[in-house]
Amino acid sequence: MTGRASITSIISKVLNVAGLDADSKGFGVDMLNKSSYSWVLTRFAIDIRYRPKPFNVIEIATWISDCNRLMSTRNFIVRDSSGEIICEAISQWCVIDLESRKSVDLSFLQSCYRDYILGNLDATIARPAKIASLKAPRSSDHYALYSDIDFNKHVNALRYLNMMLDMVDIELLEDLRPLRVDLHYQHESYIGDKLTTSYEQSGNVSLFEVVRNDEVAAVKCKIEWR
Amino acid sequence: MTGRASITSIISKVLNVAGLDADSKGFGVDMLNKSSYSWVLTRFAIDIRYRPKPFNVIEIATWISDCNRLMSTRNFIVRDSSGEIICEAISQWCVIDLESRKSVDLSFLQSCYRDYILGNLDATIARPAKIASLKAPRSSDHYALYSDIDFNKHVNALRYLNMMLDMVDIELLEDLRPLRVDLHYQHESYIGDKLTTSYEQSGNVSLFEVVRNDEVAAVKCKIEWR
Numbered sequence: 001m002t003g004r005a006s007i008t009s010i011i012s013k014v015l016n017v018a019g020l021d022a023d024s025k026g027f028g029v030d031m032l033n034k035s036s037y038s039w040v041l042t043r044f045a046i047d048i049r050y051r052p053k054p055f056n057v058i059e060i061a062t063w064i065s066d067c068n069r070l071m072s073t074r075n076f077i078v079r080d081s082s083g084e085i086i087c088e089a090i091s092q093w094c095v096i097d098l099e100s101r102k103s104v105d106l107s108f109l110q111s112c113y114r115d116y117i118l119g120n121l122d123a124t125i126a127r128p129a130k131i132a133s134l135k136a137p138r139s140s141d142h143y144a145l146y147s148d149i150d151f152n153k154h155v156n157a158l159r160y161l162n163m164m165l166d167m168v169d170i171e172l173l174e175d176l177r178p179l180r181v182d183l184h185y186q187h188e189s190y191i192g193d194k195l196t197t198s199y200e201q202s203g204n205v206s207l208f209e210v211v212r213n214d215e216v217a218a219v220k221c222k223i224e225w226r
Numbered sequence: 227m228t229g230r231a232s233i234t235s236i237i238s239k240v241l242n243v244a245g246l247d248a249d250s251k252g253f254g255v256d257m258l259n260k261s262s263y264s265w266v267l268t269r270f271a272i273d274i275r276y277r278p279k280p281f282n283v284i285e286i287a288t289w290i291s292d293c294n295r296l297m298s299t300r301n302f303i304v305r306d307s308s309g310e311i312i313c314e315a316i317s318q319w320c321v322i323d324l325e326s327r328k329s330v331d332l333s334f335l336q337s338c339y340r341d342y343i344l345g346n347l348d349a350t351i352a353r354p355a356k357i358a359s360l361k362a363p364r365s366s367d368h369y370a371l372y373s374d375i376d377f378n379k380h381v382n383a384l385r386y387l388n389m390m391l392d393m394v395d396i397e398l399l400e401d402l403r404p405l406r407v408d409l410h411y412q413h414e415s416y417i418g419d420k421l422t423t424s425y426e427q428s429g430n431v432s433l434f435e436v437v438r439n440d441e442v443a444a445v446k447c448k449i450e451w452r
Contacts, residue, residue, distance in 0.1 A: 003377065023281050030280065054256065055249050146396060147388035151229065162373035170372060
């Protein structure tokens with residue numbers, strides 16, 4: 001509605017490139033699926049400086065900056081065709097066992113990963129932040145449907161983000177000022193689960209939480225509109 | 227959940243290529259927006275022979291096969307890297323005035339369009355079919371949200387399809403047999419509108435209708451599972 005890429009579509013492009021890069025280096029979802037494992041996004045942050053127009057060509061650079069036994073950290077820098085930075089992002093991933101849905105020790109990746117851990121390079125983005133609890137939110141319920149689910153058989157990371165953004169005033173969503181999004185994925189949710197999205201605005205900060213079946217936080221999110 | 231491209235994602239790739247092709251030839255949305263016009267999809271049909279896997283490289287060929295004063299017809303043939311046909315599609319488009327939301331006479335396109343109307347070429351797909359009315363459907367309501375809306379400020383064509391598919395048994399959705407989808411977009415709907423999705427299954431045919439604000443059909447759809 002703004003003639004610019006939406007927040008969700010920018011993040012979608014960034015995450016797609018993570019998949020392509022991992023796949024091309026031999027440790028993508030396809031490889032992990034052979035052991036009934038899969039990559040799962042746990043934390044994500046993005047600084048969006050400006051929003052590209054349709055058909056603008058963008059270049060997304062990505063690399064693994066760090067990895068320990070619990071998680072792998074991947075950075076992104078997105079530039080336009082003149083080399084100007086559109087956004088920077090940082091993501092943390094774990095590997096889960098698709099049967100137990102528990103995270104596994106990442107040591108098994110060591111041999112194929114070793115040459116690809118490149119440190120911070122040109123990255124300037126701060127690591128994903130802690131996200132405060134909500135005090136007096138508005139809430140809305142949704143039962144997870146087939147189209148909410150992705151290849152990992154859980155509700156898709158960006159679907160949660162859309163559910164949260166749907167609660168924000170359109171004027172704010174269509175204001176094209178720079179912004180930072182922090183996302184913390186805490187528990188998976190599945191088809192049929194009740195998802196309660198809570199939202200609170202204080203000044204230029206939006207806080208969100210999606211609770212699964214009245215029990216646990218599936219996702220927390222903070223957006224700073226700069 | 228099947229490890230294959232979903233119906234919606236295949237159609238999304240096809241429709242994106244329509245936009246890229248029109249843009250590269252000088253009659254894309256960007257150009258039309260200068261006159262406060264935009265392209266709107268009215269009918270679409272796709273024969274899906276098989277579903278590609280993630281990271282499979284596909285080639286989407288598209289061309290304008292016909293155009294009259296009311297609508298422009300665009301065909302697609304999608305092939306895999308061995309040249310085998312994955313799917314064929316056909317789409318009909320009108321141009322609307324973004325203020326009045328009414329369709330306009332396409333004669334104004336004649337000078338830039340003339341060289342690009344190529345007829346049927348290799349296409350074998352039948353034109354979009356009439357879609358029968360439902361007799362005893364199940365129904366579900368949804369109020370259109372921000373994330374349902376696209377750059378044309380109406381509910382996105384594929385969002386309707388997801389709403390309809392969300393009513394179908396998962397077993398059928400995950401059966402990877404060939405299928406044909408016919409979609410007929412009849413009236414636009416906007417943020418806040420009540421959308422009632424009705425669904426009926428008879429044999430291997432799924433019929434759907436989305437009604438806007440209890441008044442008019444926004445979309446009708448038929449899927450044949452072959």
